[in-house]
Amino acid sequence: MFVIVIYLSKCGCHVLCREIGNALLNVMNAVVNMPVIDYCWIFSVPLYHLLSNTVKPFSSASGHSSASHRKPEWWGIADFEKLVEKFKRNQGANM
Numbered sequence: 001m002f003v004i005v006i007y008l009s010k011c012g013c014h015v016l017c018r019e020i021g022n023a024l025l026n027v028m029n030a031v032v033n034m035p036v037i038d039y040c041w042i043f044s045v046p047l048y049h050l051l052s053n054t055v056k057p058f059s060s061a062s063g064h065s066s067a068s069h070r071k072p073e074w075w076g077i078a079d080f081e082k083l084v085e086k087f088k089r090n091q092g093a094n095m
Helices: 002-010 014-032 038-053 076-091
Strands: none
Touching: 014 038, 014 076, 038 076
């Protein structure tokens, strides 16, 4: 699957990648909103990163200061930060 995504992003199919990324984000959101905690959505985060073109494979990390580590962009969750926070709240409530 990752090979297909990398090929699509290199061949200029950015619109298709963005649409698939948005669909994946909707699936991630649906899983987090389920009444039962399911961690499976976390496995789709690397695929989402490739589809959304937020990160590039083998690129060096930016923002090495300790203040950068507090920003959602550094963690790669800026597009779905609210989803992560909701997941944390639900996880804590069900422990």
